[in-house]
Amino acid sequence: MPALVSLALDRGLDLLGTALGQWLPVLLLAAGVAGACWYRRARATPPTPRRLRNFTLLRTERADGTPVRYETTQPTGTKITQWVDGRQHLYELTDVQLEDGNYAAEPLDHR
Secondary structure: OHHHHHHHHHHHHHHHHHHHHOOHHHHHHHHHHHHHHHHHHHHHOOOOOOOOEEEEEEEEEOOOOOEEEEEEOOOOOOEEEEEEOOEEEEEEEEEEEOOOOOEEEEEOOOO
């Protein structure tokens, strides 16, 4: 029985090699051209430009009572440190927009 399986595999592989033998270089060339085109297209997409946004540091205010603002091009989810009232505080930039058009920066270390 193992001899029959071996013979069938040998003949199957011979048929496959014969069928693809003359077309194998063409298939490899086509795959290479398609891969190169895909690579160029993937690299050609420009990165999204960063835009300048204003963030309001929540639960903070200046001596005159106005909220503390922070201007940056960093994306949301970024953690920043800012000096407020002589102490350094940690904030996370969010995509929540306030009614004045600024975005919210959530305090991470405030009580």
